[in-house]
Amino acid sequence: MPTRPPTRCAEPRCTTLVPKGRCEEHKPVPWAGRDDKAARYGISSGRWRTLKRIVTTRDNGCCYRCGIGQPDADDDPDGEHQHQLDHITPRFEGGAVEDLENLGLICEPCHIVKSKAEALRANRARRRTRA
Numbered sequence: 001m002p003t004r005p006p007t008r009c010a011e012p013r014c015t016t017l018v019p020k021g022r023c024e025e026h027k028p029v030p031w032a033g034r035d036d037k038a039a040r041y042g043i044s045s046g047r048w049r050t051l052k053r054i055v056t057t058r059d060n061g062c063c064y065r066c067g068i069g070q071p072d073a074d075d076d077p078d079g080e081h082q083h084q085l086d087h088i089t090p091r092f093e094g095g096a097v098e099d100l101e102n103l104g105l106i107c108e109p110c111h112i113v114k115s116k117a118e119a120l121r122a123n124r125a126r127r128r129t130r131a
Contacts, residue, residue, distance in 0.1 A: 006018055009023040009026055041091075043098060048085065051085060051098065051103060055103050058100070059105050061105065063083055063107040064088065064106060065107075065114070068107050070083045083106060086103070087102055
C-alpha cells in the first residue's frame with residue numbers, strides 16, 4: 001500500500017518533517033485553555049458539591065430526564081457512574097447558575113444526548129448572529 005511522503009509541520013517556520021499535521025513540539029495541548037468550574041460558573045468546587053448534595057437529596061438520586069436511580073456505593077465503589085449535576089436550562093439560554101430549580105441530576109447517557117443537542121443549538125445561534 002503506498003504511503004504519502006512526509007510534509008513540513010503545519011506551524012509556520014518549522015521545518016520538521018511529519019506524516020501529517022504538526023510535530024511533537026507544536027502539537028496543541030489537549031484541554032488547554034479550558035476553565036475550571038470556578039472560572040466558568042463563578043462558584044467554587046466546594047459550593048458545586050454542596051449544591052449536588054442538596055439536589056441529590058431533593059430528587060432521591062434520580063435522573064431528571066429518564067428517572068433512573070443512582071447506583072449504590074457498593075455497586076459503584078469508585079464513583080465512576082454517579083449522576084452529574086446539570087443545568088436544566090443551559091446558561092447560554094438564560095439558565096441561572098445556582099438556582100435549585102435549574103439544577104438536576106442527570107445520568108451519563110442522558111447527559112451525552114442533552115449536551116450534543118445543546119451544542120448544536122449554540123452553534124446554530126452563533127452562526128445566526130454572525131450572518
